[in-house]
Amino acid sequence: MSIDTTMTADVVGLTKVAPVSRRGFMSATAAVAAGYTLAAGPVRAEVITTDTNGLQAGDAKIKVGSEEMPAYFARPAGNTKAPVIIVAMEIFGLHEYIKDVTRRLAKLGAFAVAPDYYFRKGADLTKITDIKDLLPIVNAKPDAELLSDLDATVAWAGIARRRHREARHHRLLPRRPHGLGICGP
Numbered sequence: 001m002s003i004d005t006t007m008t009a010d011v012v013g014l015t016k017v018a019p020v021s022r023r024g025f026m027s028a029t030a031a032v033a034a035g036y037t038l039a040a041g042p043v044r045a046e047v048i049t050t051d052t053n054g055l056q057a058g059d060a061k062i063k064v065g066s067e068e069m070p071a072y073f074a075r076p077a078g079n080t081k082a083p084v085i086i087v088a089m090e091i092f093g094l095h096e097y098i099k100d101v102t103r104r105l106a107k108l109g110a111f112a113v114a115p116d117y118y119f120r121k122g123a124d125l126t127k128i129t130d131i132k133d134l135l136p137i138v139n140a141k142p143d144a145e146l147l148s149d150l151d152a153t154v155a156w157a158g159i160a161r162r163r164h165r166e167a168r169h170h171r172l173l174p175r176r177p178h179g180l181g182i183c184g185p
Contacts, residue, residue: 049096049100050103050104052103054076054077055074055076055077055103055107056074056075056076056077057072057075057102059072060072060073062115062149062152062156063152063156064148064152065148067120069115069117069119069152069153070115070116071094071113071114071115071116072099072102072113072114073111073112073157074105074106075106075110075111076106076107076109076110079109079111082109083109083110083111084111084113084154084157085105085110085111085113086114086115086154088114089116091135092125092126092128093125093127094114094115094116095126098114099114102114111157113157115153117141117145117146117149118138121137121141123137125137
């Protein structure tokens with residue numbers, strides 16, 4: 001009786017020399033991966049765009065002190081009691097992805113508002129691609145100013161909801177506004 005017949009298969013594998021070295025295995029794996037990549041071609045992701053059917057959506061101006069802050073809103077058409085959600089944009093500005101998120105939330109029954117609270121900086125953040133150029137703009141935003149912008153957004157949403165409601169007895173401001181932060185698509 002030989003030792004090979006008494007050992008289980010997994011132990012035998014540990015006692016024999018591997019038919020391929022680690023370097024050979026890695027080279028073969030890299031060649032297979034490269035060949036697959038060339039065969040598959042480049043990735044072509046399509047942008048998801050939520051339509052506005054059944055929604056009221058568009059650009060708005062929110063009064064903040066003596067200035068007007070740009071915003072994008074979307075809400076279900078005819079729903080005067082939709083919950084308010086403030087969509088906090090990422091540092092890359094109020095771009096199409098953020099607008100699409102507001103439309104998706106509206107499709108789910110919310111009154112979503114995405115304010116552009118970096119409007120005072122005079123730069124279109126959607127056009128800046130280098131993070132080194134964005135960080136000084138974003139980091140210079142005072143907390144008190146941000147909170148004031150968000151308060152103005154909540155007040156605007158309450159007034160806009162009141163203008164379009166049919167019921168007579170409803171509060172001016174949303175009772176419990178909600179927030180949603182976005183960081184990357």
